[in-house]
């Protein structure tokens with residue numbers, strides 16, 4: 338196919354090669370551009386998505402979780418590594434807390450399935466809602482995770498306690514002391530086998546080294562994970578444990594932080610800044626390479642070839658691209674600086690490719706089509722915030738807002754995030770004026786990343802197949818050779834490319850609001866109703882009886898159904 342079709346210039350010039358499209362003085366983002374299909378001679382399943390995060394780190398899945406405090410802590414990092422991607426643990430905390438999150442992610446051999454509820458022995462349990470969806474509450478020395486396990490209170494035991502006074506007592510008075518545990522080094526199969534043989538509903542996992550409790554695994558979770566689609570080959574570091582990244586800043590104190598992170602086992606470090614082309618960052622890149630020659634360092638963020646060139650010369654092993662394109666970013670409005678993300682990814686990867694430095698397309702991903710666009714325009718991986726923030730694995734608990742089950746998601750440059758962690762960033766100077774470059778919001782519940790990332794990757798494979806690209810490398814070859822043709826979509830073409838003209842539809846396309854398999858039918862219909870009332874002016878009212886029938890049907894057939902009312 339290559340010699341007959343791909344190599345020959347089209348008889349009639351059709352579409353633009355990337356060099357021409359991106360040199361017209363416009364800043365384009367993903368939605369502005371569209372790829373023209375090419376020629377298929379292989380099945381979608383054979384498309385390979387294996388890639389490089391940095392010069393020396395290979396991944397089987399091109400997905401990276403952003404270093405944000407509402408996105409990536411240990412559960413997300415473990416889940417992404419399990420899927421073949423990687424999570425970068427945020428640094429909006431103390432060096433010891435960040436190190437503990439790295440250790441917790443690396444202490445396990447399969448992703449956490451639930452967020453265990455942990456109390457101290459002097460606490461009491463006021464109501465059954467404190468158990469959440471968990472079958473038990475763990476009691477630890479400090480009352481937090483990553484501490485020694487003292488006992489457990491199972492939900493069924495607590496419910497069976499008929500003496501109300503007893504329930505008001507401290508948990509130390511009735512918890513099951515020194516419960517059976519399994520080592521956190523157990524594989525998924527080991528734990529599944531243990532639970533099946535012991536007929537237990539749940540078991541706590543304890544890190545043999547530190548004695549700290551890492552997780553609790555319920556039999557129901559085991560059944561759920563067995564039903565998830567297969568991800569890529571898990572990402573492991575040279576230590577044989579999950580590959581985990583960590584963010585740091587460019588202050589003097591970050592050098593000390595890095596020492597802790599390296600001791601905790603961080604496999605790659607991201608210098609986290611909105612404008613990476615600074616003397617501070619260049620000095621830090623050189624320091625990291627000098628002090629830890631084995632550790633790969635990712636610089637950024639950059640959006641121009643000039644910025645990229647400077648960081649490449651300083652010695653970065655990877656580049657993070659995006660300024661103001663994130664869903665919670667206000668940088669372009671506040672500072673008038675940044676670039677449309679499609680242009681930024683194309684331009685930076687054009688120069689980075691010449692030095693063999695992989696590019697991470699960071700921000701602005703809200704559907705699988707955006708992932709295809711980022712990867713085909715030259716990126717080796719995509720970094721995501723909002724796309725992952727509504728998942729089970731993101732930090733924080735779900736809340737209900739206006740009938741939606743949501744999780745909080747905030748910019749790291751928002752006032753709220755700055756107030757929490759950035760005293761270091763502002764040198765503890767309380768007088769310094771803080772200008773927010775991000776907002777605080779919430780995103781819809783999407784269920785587990787273990788489920789929706791494999792679906793998204795299958796969609797990416799289909800996108801690459803349409804372009805005639807059987808791997809990311811072949812997509813980049815098509816881009817650079819000019820065989821790949823693009824066009825800019827007019828506003829009307831963008832509307833046409835989305836779902837339009839329907840009263841109601843059940844679809845996998847974007848714009849998406851996912852309802853997780855954990856959502857009950859009642860929650861699902863609630864969600865539909867609220868979407869209906871908050872929808873656009875084209876909304877047609879649908880009797881709630883038919884909505885609930887629709888939602889029940891959808892909830893039964895697929896957990897990743899999308900409900901859209903226009």
Ligand SMILES: NC(=O)C1=CN([C@@H]2O[C@H](COP(=O)(O)OP(=O)(O)OC[C@H]3O[C@@H](n4cnc5c(N)ncnc54)[C@H](O)[C@@H]3O)[C@@H](O)[C@H]2O)C=CC1
Pocket residue numbers: 404586587588589609610611612615617638659660661662663666668700748749750762774775
């Ligand atoms: N990708 C994006 O578009 C954006 C991302 N963000 C996120 O917000 C967070 C904070 O970003 P930034 O405010 O850019 O952090 P930053 O730490 O790079 O910059 C904060 C300020 O400190 C200065 N600075 C850095 N190192 C210094 C040193 N050693 N000595 C003296 N001054 C120094 C910087 O020049 C800047 O004025 C990050 O998580 C970042 O990813 C924020 C805005 C935009």
Ligand SMILES: O=c1[nH]c(=O)c2[nH+]cn([C@@H]3O[C@H](COP(=O)(O)O)[C@@H](O)[C@H]3O)c2[nH]1
Pocket residue numbers: 403404405638659661662663664665666667668669699700701702720721722723724747748749750751774775776
């Ligand atoms: O202008 C900004 N103000 C902020 O407060 C902020 N916090 C994060 N980021 C960047 O946004 C990326 C995540 O974007 P998405 O939600 O679109 O995936 C992240 O990966 C960051 O690059 C920020 N940008």
Ligand SMILES: [K+]
Pocket residue numbers: 661662663664665666667668
């Ligand atoms: K933005």
